[in-house]
Amino acid sequence: MLRIINGEVYDPLNGVNGEVRDVCAADGKIVSEAPDGKVIDAQGMVVMPGGIEFHAHVAGGKVNAGRKMRPEDHREMAIPRTPLTRSGVGHTVPSTFATGYHFAQLGYTTVMEAAGPPLGARHVHEELNDIPILDKGFFVLMGNNYFVLKFIAEGDFARLKDYVAWLLEATGGYAIKIVNPAGVDTWKWGRNVNSLDDPADTFPVTPRQIVVNLARVQQELGLPHTIHVHCNNLGVPGNAQITLQTMQAVGDLPIHVTHAQFNGYGGTGWGDFHSGAPELAAYVNEHKNVTVDMGQVVFGPVTTMTADGPWQYRLYQLSGHKWVNCDVEMETSAGIVPYRFSKRNAVNAVQWAVGLELALLIEDPWRVFLTTDHPNGGPFHAYPDIIKLLLDRDHRAEVLEGVHRGAQKRSSLKDLHREYSLFEIAIITRAGPARALGLRQKGHLGPGADADIAIYSKAADPKEMFARPRYVIKAGEIVAQDGRIVQDKPGRTFYVAPGYDRQIESAIRDDFEKYYTVSFENYPVQFDHYLPHRVAVSCVRE
Amino acid sequence: MTTLRLKTWPAVPLEAEAITPDRFVGKTSAEIEALPVHHGNQEAALGDFFAVSGDGTPDIAIEGDLARVKLIGAGMTQGQITVHGDAGMHLGAAMSGGRIGVHGNAGDWAGAEMRGGQIYIRGNAGHGLGGAYRGSPQGMNRGLIVVAGSAGNEVGSAMRRGVIVVGGNTGDFTGAFMIAGSILVFGNLGERAGAGMKRGSIITYQTPKLLPTFRYACTYRPVFLRLLLRELRSLGQEIAEEWFERRYRRYCGDLTAFGKGEILAWEGP
Ligand SMILES: [Zn+2]
Numbered sequence: 001m002l003r004i005i006n007g008e009v010y011d012p013l014n015g016v017n018g019e020v021r022d023v024c025a026a027d028g029k030i031v032s033e034a035p036d037g038k039v040i041d042a043q044g045m046v047v048m049p050g051g052i053e054f055h056a057h058v059a060g061g062k063v064n065a066g067r068k069m070r071p072e073d074h075r076e077m078a079i080p081r082t083p084l085t086r087s088g089v090g091h092t093v094p095s096t097f098a099t100g101y102h103f104a105q106l107g108y109t110t111v112m113e114a115a116g117p118p119l120g121a122r123h124v125h126e127e128l129n130d131i132p133i134l135d136k137g138f139f140v141l142m143g144n145n146y147f148v149l150k151f152i153a154e155g156d157f158a159r160l161k162d163y164v165a166w167l168l169e170a171t172g173g174y175a176i177k178i179v180n181p182a183g184v185d186t187w188k189w190g191r192n193v194n195s196l197d198d199p200a201d202t203f204p205v206t207p208r209q210i211v212v213n214l215a216r217v218q219q220e221l222g223l224p225h226t227i228h229v230h231c232n233n234l235g236v237p238g239n240a241q242i243t244l245q246t247m248q249a250v251g252d253l254p255i256h257v258t259h260a261q262f263n264g265y266g267g268t269g270w271g272d273f274h275s276g277a278p279e280l281a282a283y284v285n286e287h288k289n290v291t292v293d294m295g296q297v298v299f300g301p302v303t304t305m306t307a308d309g310p311w312q313y314r315l316y317q318l319s320g321h322k323w324v325n326c327d328v329e330m331e332t333s334a335g336i337v338p339y340r341f342s343k344r345n346a347v348n349a350v351q352w353a354v355g356l357e358l359a360l361l362i363e364d365p366w367r368v369f370l371t372t373d374h375p376n377g378g379p380f381h382a383y384p385d386i387i388k389l390l391l392d393r394d395h396r397a398e399v400l401e402g403v404h405r406g407a408q409k410r411s412s413l414k415d416l417h418r419e420y421s422l423f424e425i426a427i428i429t430r431a432g433p434a435r436a437l438g439l440r441q442k443g444h445l446g447p448g449a450d451a452d453i454a455i456y457s458k459a460a461d462p463k464e465m466f467a468r469p470r471y472v473i474k475a476g477e478i479v480a481q482d483g484r485i486v487q488d489k490p491g492r493t494f495y496v497a498p499g500y501d502r503q504i505e506s507a508i509r510d511d512f513e514k515y516y517t518v519s520f521e522n523y524p525v526q527f528d529h530y531l532p533h534r535v536a537v538s539c540v541r542e
Numbered sequence: 543m544t545t546l547r548l549k550t551w552p553a554v555p556l557e558a559e560a561i562t563p564d565r566f567v568g569k570t571s572a573e574i575e576a577l578p579v580h581h582g583n584q585e586a587a588l589g590d591f592f593a594v595s596g597d598g599t600p601d602i603a604i605e606g607d608l609a610r611v612k613l614i615g616a617g618m619t620q621g622q623i624t625v626h627g628d629a630g631m632h633l634g635a636a637m638s639g640g641r642i643g644v645h646g647n648a649g650d651w652a653g654a655e656m657r658g659g660q661i662y663i664r665g666n667a668g669h670g671l672g673g674a675y676r677g678s679p680q681g682m683n684r685g686l687i688v689v690a691g692s693a694g695n696e697v698g699s700a701m702r703r704g705v706i707v708v709g710g711n712t713g714d715f716t717g718a719f720m721i722a723g724s725i726l727v728f729g730n731l732g733e734r735a736g737a738g739m740k741r742g743s744i745i746t747y748q749t750p751k752l753l754p755t756f757r758y759a760c761t762y763r764p765v766f767l768r769l770l771l772r773e774l775r776s777l778g779q780e781i782a783e784e785w786f787e788r789r790y791r792r793y794c795g796d797l798t799a800f801g802k803g804e805i806l807a808w809e810g811p
Pocket of ligand 1: 115
């Protein structure tokens, strides 16, 4: 049992805004009273639910390829082995153990892997299992999947729905991820799509059809998280238009537009490149069915990695850096390009501004989440820097002065004077992501919630405060103290099992045996082996 | 002058990035002896292996066989180190200023990714001299390395600026992926010199074996080379008079990359 007394508590889901009150835990859960056990005096400290990483690339074949192609990244941030913890390395693509420790040291207790190819599900789970301390889950790439396109082309919505349900169960996945719908399929023939109505190559299905159909599937299956969309034309000047059209296409259906920064640009080329954040924010403000995450750029080295093969190839051509492109048969692709965001580069400066603009212009903090699309926009360990930029407008103005003038001329950032409160920071890093993910036991400190708690000293410098929590508690036990890991234990994996008509298996078996290099029986992951600490999150059909 | 004398020969390599003028300045000999080193995977103190005399001046002399002592002068920004014997791997790696002299041989990666300063090696150097570590976009970027003897593979790989002079031969892939800078080799160039080079100059005084992606351009007397040779002579390097007088054949490459690099081959007496 554990009792945290005298702390200033920020628990937005329960409407607690900085009140001094006790937080108690027993048997891994928050309880209303804990008469005995350890007491933490949090006098002068801030108590929040454990942080929830909403969208990061931390596990699977793509992440590992990023590690392999960047030995130079692994000379950074080496952490030595201790009697308790494993060693690890890596600045932008840390090794699995280091990933878990670094997140926990920041007060984060849950992480969602943002893009796993179904065929790579075993690899994803193996690495998730090697990420200590944190609870996790992964989003399953579906936007260019052969069977998804096929059933949409055939207009067979019932089968599409069953297939999605089957695939989520076969992979032990958590949500529907859509990356450059139709574009990645078309890339297998060396081309891309440019509008919502360009058809894919394998089947004549458009991005619009894919997004709308999967959004309906999500609703009908009652999946806890909405469709999670990486829009077409990512990284391209003027792409805010297609992002708006994608949001419009689903109408009132819920949609999450991820790393919106990378999809929030105006202009017709690099010459007149400017921020498209105001337009996107205006739409989000008017439409409660839409959530976004920032995808904030952090100046310095990054490793871009997405399932968007054509974009990664284009970035390689723009940057001339080393690159990897790979094809995942029948399902998706991936690409990786190391990159460096530079303060002195006009385009990079605007990209940096766009993420902050989104966070500041979207009025409802429950619908915009703090991410860097790690490791695409920046490494997650830069979160304290970003939090400081949101909390302190003078600091933000100072930083803005030090970056390329483009950020002032081609974005509205210099005119934005909003400052986040600690309550709002708790929303965009914990409560909001928990709600959007449908993880009811996460992101709050009410009785019954998982006892995942971060306790920060109220330092004058918020960066210092958030970089080194005094205590991090996972499932009721202290796992980190003053930046030191004090307990190393495995976390759990969330998955969904919405249920499906078994007929779907015979419907896909023929094509499966014909085209896949894996036999049908060997495709689903064995839960006992790959999800040893699993938690099914229930689906609520409307 | 601070003098280090090796008293215990390390059974496994000693990682001694503590041996730099930057870390020594202002310290007493006792404080210097207490500086941390890694012996294999064990933490140790510099004094466990070296007898230190003299207070912390930016001028360091080291005596003994240091072939197993790694990272001497790595990252140094000032001062001088003289090694009276062999030096281990990563000598002067990532240094940005000061001067290192080695009277014997140096191990692999001497001057790797250095950003300034000078390294003089009287014996031979190993692989990766002035080169880029695995994965790095850039090797040496500013500075001067002079090796009297020969050097191993990948001399000046992905080098960005600066000058490397090798009195003897070099191994394979000399100047591979060079971005800019100059490499002079007075002995033989190994196989595949300049592979993937974008810009920069590799100067050789023997007939080079060229990759098919290098193309003959012209035969001439490069002005910059006369200036460079004069400078090297003023630094004490032996430069034959006929290297000034005779012409050089210029080959452009690597045409699989940017193609603005060159191999300059001395025409001969
Ligand atoms: Zn992502």
